[in-house]
Amino acid sequence: xxxxxxxxxxxxxxxxxxxxxxxxxxxxxxxxxxxxxxxxxxxxxxxxxxxxxxxxxxxxxxxxxxxxxxxxxxxxxxxxxxxxxxxxxxxxxxxxxxxxxxxxxxxxxxxxxxxxxxxxxxxxxxxxxxxxxxxxxxxxxxxxxxxxxxxxxxxxxxxxxxxxxxxxxxxxxxxxxxxxxxxxxxxxxxxxxxxxxxxxxxxxxxxxxxxxxxxxxxxxxxxxxxxxxxxxxxxxxxxxxxxxxxxxxxxxxxxxxxxxxxxxxxxxxxxxxxxxxxxxxxxxxxxxxxxxxxxxxxxxxxxxxxxxxxxxxxxxxxxxxxxxxxxxxxxxxxxxxxxxxxxxxxxxxxxxxxxxxxxxxxxxxxxxxxxxxxxxxxxxxxxxxxxxxxxxxxxxxxxxxxxxxxxxxxxxxxxxxxxxxxxxxxxxxxxxxxxxxxxxxxxxxxxxxxxxx
Amino acid sequence: xxxxxxxxxxxxxxxxxxxxxxxxxxxxxxxxxxxxxxxxxxxxxxxxxxxxxxxxxxxxxxxxxxxxxxxxxxxxxxxxxxxxxxxxxxxxxxxxxxxxxxxxxxxxxxxxxxxxxxxxxxxxxxxxxxxxxxxxxxxxxxxxxxxxxxxxxxxxxxxxxxxxxxxxxxxxxxxxxxxxxxxxxxxxxxxxxxxxxxxxxxxxxxxxxxxxxxxxxxxxxxxxxxxxxxxxxxxxxxxxxxxxxxxxxxxxxxxxxxxxxxxxxxx
Numbered sequence: 001x002x003x004x005x006x007x008x009x010x011x012x013x014x015x016x017x018x019x020x021x022x023x024x025x026x027x028x029x030x031x032x033x034x035x036x037x038x039x040x041x042x043x044x045x046x047x048x049x050x051x052x053x054x055x056x057x058x059x060x061x062x063x064x065x066x067x068x069x070x071x072x073x074x075x076x077x078x079x080x081x082x083x084x085x086x087x088x089x090x091x092x093x094x095x096x097x098x099x100x101x102x103x104x105x106x107x108x109x110x111x112x113x114x115x116x117x118x119x120x121x122x123x124x125x126x127x128x129x130x131x132x133x134x135x136x137x138x139x140x141x142x143x144x145x146x147x148x149x150x151x152x153x154x155x156x157x158x159x160x161x162x163x164x165x166x167x168x169x170x171x172x173x174x175x176x177x178x179x180x181x182x183x184x185x186x187x188x189x190x191x192x193x194x195x196x197x198x199x200x201x202x203x204x205x206x207x208x209x210x211x212x213x214x215x216x217x218x219x220x221x222x223x224x225x226x227x228x229x230x231x232x233x234x235x236x237x238x239x240x241x242x243x244x245x246x247x248x249x250x251x252x253x254x255x256x257x258x259x260x261x262x263x264x265x266x267x268x269x270x271x272x273x274x275x276x277x278x279x280x281x282x283x284x285x286x287x288x289x290x291x292x293x294x295x296x297x298x299x300x301x302x303x304x305x306x307x308x309x310x311x312x313x314x315x316x317x318x319x320x321x322x323x324x325x326x327x328x329x330x331x332x333x334x335x336x337x338x339x340x341x342x343x344x345x346x347x348x349x350x351x352x353x354x355x356x357x358x359x360x361x362x363x364x365x366x367x368x369x370x371x372x373x374x375x376x377x378x379x380x381x382x383x384x385x386x387x388x389x390x391x392x393x394x395x396x397x398x399x400x401x402x403x404x405x406x407x408x409x410x411x412x413x414x415x416x417x418x419x420x421x422x423x424x425x426x427x428x429x430x431x432x433x434x435x436x437x438x439x440x441x442x443x444x445x446x447x448x449x450x451x452x453x
Numbered sequence: 454x455x456x457x458x459x460x461x462x463x464x465x466x467x468x469x470x471x472x473x474x475x476x477x478x479x480x481x482x483x484x485x486x487x488x489x490x491x492x493x494x495x496x497x498x499x500x501x502x503x504x505x506x507x508x509x510x511x512x513x514x515x516x517x518x519x520x521x522x523x524x525x526x527x528x529x530x531x532x533x534x535x536x537x538x539x540x541x542x543x544x545x546x547x548x549x550x551x552x553x554x555x556x557x558x559x560x561x562x563x564x565x566x567x568x569x570x571x572x573x574x575x576x577x578x579x580x581x582x583x584x585x586x587x588x589x590x591x592x593x594x595x596x597x598x599x600x601x602x603x604x605x606x607x608x609x610x611x612x613x614x615x616x617x618x619x620x621x622x623x624x625x626x627x628x629x630x631x632x633x634x635x636x637x638x639x640x641x642x643x644x645x646x647x648x649x650x651x652x653x654x655x656x657x658x659x660x661x662x663x664x665x666x667x668x669x670x671x672x673x674x675x676x677x678x679x680x681x682x683x684x685x686x687x688x689x690x691x692x693x694x695x696x697x698x699x700x701x702x703x704x705x706x707x708x709x710x711x712x713x714x715x716x717x718x719x720x
Binding site for chain 1: 576577578579581582627628631632634635638639642645646649650651652653654655656658660663664666667670671673674677678680681682683702710711712714
């Protein structure tokens, strides 16, 4: 109402007339340029200031949009797409300060309209929607350096490390934290599910954000009988580790190979109408759409070619080889011969049929593991085995089997492992469990409400 | 009788799936005719047990939980759809929900008959984990819940057009979404814990993970929008349908997305 005393006689552009009738009225008033009529308009609330409190969904969306926009602007002005999050202890201090300041604002200005807005449903809806929008960009635009030029220009090919992401996350966190405070004080037991959910989510988001600067993921390429005590991160930076590992054995098991029909021109596997169970087993007969019948006579897991036939031998460069009889319905002929997938020193072996080639697909790894000697300071060296899905702990680090020389397979001369240090993991897991407990509780309660009408 | 699942002749699958499709259709027809509420349920129970038995045998034959390929997850999806559909029918007597869930389950079973190549026995090392079964089953169960909620919202939009909308249906949608959302949350967190074991980090914004998070947030948006004072029922239903589109994107759309060409989740 304070705007009544304004001397200049025009309506501020951000005032929105409520309806077409009032629009017309305002137009007439503007024409007349009378001070009294202006007062009449304001007194009768024919126009409402867009930013007049209480803020609703529209205002919430405008505010929410400002955050990623500011982030984008910052990215473009500063000219780098990596948001910098400080390391421990500064990230923790910032996080705690963030929560404490929101707590203080909440307790001192609880009645203020702004605080009430920041913990309101419209604000929540806007923050979730904006965050979904940012994630959609991330899910639709390829997130790697070879993305489209337009995306690279706007730095949309690495949204995770952009201001857009960080700022929309901050808005989400602000709303989330305010909301949590409204339910903590005054505390009621029936808010338990709500609190577990929301605090759990806050802990997960906070923990994961702090993690992004304190997490170490170091690749270690380990050759036989060479102690390695350093690892390289994704940016190629080397770090020293408090322990050393020495590769002693590498072991790999393969699934039995599969027969495939290969298109001679494109050199790709042919898709048959019904995909047969083409895994090799001695004595088995495999049919490709009733046109080609293959009977397996001999199957060597480790073999070498010698003058067009294969002989069993287990040494570097061996390949799986299968002796087959192929019957083609069309030509009513039977062909005999060997097929193999080849290896790093042997060519693949195929049988020429009327339309296609019959070959053997490269074997799929079933399980691989590396045996290491692990040296820790002031301790006897111990033997550990790393398998995918079974990491091993050592001095606050976790070691993971990642890869090997896939070209050489069983005869790989090195294995690739990853050393991971994740200091915020316990916190994030606490958040996970709180979220799960909260979701369970809330679902339980909501189901009960509806049953009671 | 010996039940062999030789996928090269597929006859067993045709017999099993065909009989389930038939039983389901009979149950749907009986529910539609409304003679006796119990009779369709008896048929459905037989179909569910029969499909469950088939999945069990398949599990035994391939040597791991048949959950890896889309074809295998379709079997589970059909199983849970029949299950959830009959529970809803038993509790609230929604006959057309039963019909729809039966038709959807049948559709998935028939789809597998047409494209049977999705069965495979080789399981890559990253998938060999005790997290595999809980992660996928929880998700598939959630998907069946949420797809039925989506059916309700499509029906709601139709009713709005015909001016017959009654917002009482939102109560059952809420129930379905709450349960579905709880299961999606469990699925996503089980997935994160598994990723920690398999790949070294619980969240790396792999495209599949990004879309899973989008899906989760869409349902979160629905739950919050429901608490909004000036909520508009039409927008509520539209949010739910959009959320389901995101879910479909996450489930199999991701595999065809250029953004996911480098994903570690594409098998």
